[in-house]
Amino acid sequence: MRTQVAIIGAGPSGLLLSQLLHLKGIDCFVLEQRSPEYVLSRIRAGVLEQGMVNMLEQAGVAERMHKEGLPHDGFAISVGDTRLRIDLKGLTGGSNVMVYGQTEVTRDLMDAHTARGAQVIYEAADVQPHDFDTASPRVTYQKDGVTHEIACDFICGCDGYHGVSRASVPKSAITEFEKIYPFGWLGILSYVKPCDHELIYSNHARGFALASMRSNTLSRYYIQVPLSDKAENWSDEAIWDELKIRLGEEAAANMETGPSIEKSIAPLRSFVAEPLRFGRLMLAGDAGHIVPPTGAKGLNLAASDIHYLSEALVEYYGEKSNAGIDNYSQKALARIWKAERFSWWMTSLLHQFPELGAFNARMQLADMDYLAHSKAAQISLAENYVGLPF
Structure with a gap:
């Protein structure tokens, strides 16, 4: 079998890339190790930057997002006794974010692929990229006990932190x-x-907390816990009690509680692999970088990779130019490191670091005081939160 672009990974990154390339007449083949149900079961991000909203519109999969998503013009941030609303729309000249879950983004992309009969193979076993340092890369995989091979021009690794793409380099x-x-x-x-x-x-003195949502009837909350903790050690009641303490009296008074439908602990890490291009293999999304969830940059940063990568491939096939491919890694990494810096800064501001002691606590208070009294600082926070331009 032959295709122009072989994409490893059918999460939102891989499916968005496939959809954008399809609309430009570029043939793609997508391979995914897991089942569609497993891919949709992963509870992840829910805040979309304007840049990603624009890309979903470009891909023709934004209709349900605009009907069901929740545009947010601001958010609240508090450290100690100071609580501040960041007016995203006012501080950035009109930009905001869209609350719409990653699960729903993925579902919309899956539906678009199904509607056009796209070549997506789920539960593909032993996926392996080969010869990507040559002009004739290929990908092998097994399905129902049979080994298949795909010859291609490029391989795009959109298969996450634990995927085979980066591991093959x-x-x-x-x-x-x-x-x-x-x-x-x-x-x-x-x-x-x-x-x-x-x-x-x-x-809060007891640790970080976040009140978030996926819709007007589905809420997502988080609290900071030690890495040694286990989700099963926390009853729903204990989590709600802790949230009420950490989020403050106003939030507690308005908080509805109920049984959890999902409960888990996610570790926090910052990670970047350089470069993102190895001959005719390109990494995108979590395959090349991870950010802490503070500031909601993970999915959005993957979208910016797909922006640069899709443009590079369209330029290659449309203009017979290698310029975009040659510059992909450099362009993507420049934005990645800015997002890494922002996520690191927000994480440092909003979490308790017991090993850093009283000095760090005073630095957090000073940082928050500066933010509360400096419009320039608020503008910087707002423009990073809504997303830097591609």
Whole structure:
């Protein structure tokens, strides 16, 4: 079998790339190790930057998002006794974010692929990229006990942090940068009304908390916990009690509680692999970088990779030019490191770091005081939160 672009991974990154390339007449083949049900079961991000909203519109999959998504013009942030609303729309000259879950983005992309009969193989076993340092790359996989081979022009690794794409690159050809944070986020998803119409980020003496949502009837909350903790050690009641303390009296008074439909602990890390291009293999999304969820950059950063990568491939096939391919890694990494910096900064501001002691606590208070009294600081926060331009 032959295709122009073989895409490994059918999460939102791989499916968005496939959809954008299809609309430009570029043939794609998508391989996914897991089942569609498993892919949709992953509870992830829910805040979309304007840049990603624009890309979903470009891909022709934005109709349901505009009907069911929740545009947010701001959010609240608190450290100590200071609580501040960041007016995203006012500070950025009209930009905002869209609350719409990653699961729904993925579902919309899956539906678009099904409608056009796209070549997507789920539960593909032993996927392996080959010869990507030559002009004739190929990908092999097994399905129902039979080995298949796909010849292609390019391989795009959109298969996540633990995927085969980055793991197939010789260690001598890649440099990895990583920071592991000494805590995780315990998340709870419940069919209850959100406690506020916008997100609330809070740094309490007991630890970080976040009040978020997926819709007007589905809420997502998080609290900071030690990495050694386990989700099963927390009852729903204990999580709700902790959220009420950490988010403050106003949020607690408006908080509806209910049974969890999903409860898990996510570790926090910052990770970047350089470069993102190895001959005719390109990495995108979590295959090349991870950010802490503070600031909601993970899915959005993957979207910017897909923006640069899709444009590069369209230029290659449409103009017979290698310029976009040659510059893909450099362009993507420039934006990646800015998002890494922002996520690191928000994480440092909003979490308790017991090992750093009283000095760090005073630095957080000083940072928050500066933010509360400096419009320039608020503008910087707002423009990073809504997303830097591609």
